[in-house]
Amino acid sequence: MNEFYPAGLPTPRPLVDPATRPYWDAAERGELVVPRCLSCERHFWYPRGFCPRCGGTEIEWPVASGRGTVYSFSVVRRAAEPWGSHTPFVLAHVMLEEGVTVQGNIIDCSAEDLAPDLQVHAVFERQETGDLPVLRFSPLRNEG
Numbered sequence: 001m002n003e004f005y006p007a008g009l010p011t012p013r014p015l016v017d018p019a020t021r022p023y024w025d026a027a028e029r030g031e032l033v034v035p036r037c038l039s040c041e042r043h044f045w046y047p048r049g050f051c052p053r054c055g056g057t058e059i060e061w062p063v064a065s066g067r068g069t070v071y072s073f074s075v076v077r078r079a080a081e082p083w084g085s086h087t088p089f090v091l092a093h094v095m096l097e098e099g100v101t102v103q104g105n106i107i108d109c110s111a112e113d114l115a116p117d118l119q120v121h122a123v124f125e126r127q128e129t130g131d132l133p134v135l136r137f138s139p140l141r142n143e144g
């Protein structure tokens with residue numbers, strides 16, 4: 001059995017507020033930014049208007065490499081609609097090079113490639129024209 005996990009999972013429209021606007025503006029450009037607190041100088045995830053460690057509100061939004069490593073994953077085989085008709089799909093925790101762990105879907109990946117420590121990179125997927133780009137991860141393939 002060699003399953004393949006394609007793009008195209010239904011995703012509810014994300015909520016965009018002024019605090020997360022820098023993230024979404026970057027996503028529109030195809031760039032992943034990971035917020036960083038200017039007080040304690042650490043990255044954090046998920047995007048929000050304050051640091052979850054120290055409460056600081058001075059935040060910068062540096063562009064991340066987008067590269068990370070699968071820390072853990074689960075192949076979802078049963079789900080309620082609208083996801084039920086898209087099983088199996090992969091939900092994973094990815095450790096980014098910036099040191100934060102991001103939950104997301106692994107796409108464009110086959111079951112034989114899926115493993116802990118798989119090297120992945122961020123991709124932004126749009127469901128339909130006009131939709132917000134949604135963060136996913138796909139395997140980082142050695143070219144050549």
Ligand SMILES: [Zn+2]
Pocket residue numbers: 037038039040041042051052053054055056
């Ligand atoms: Zn902080």
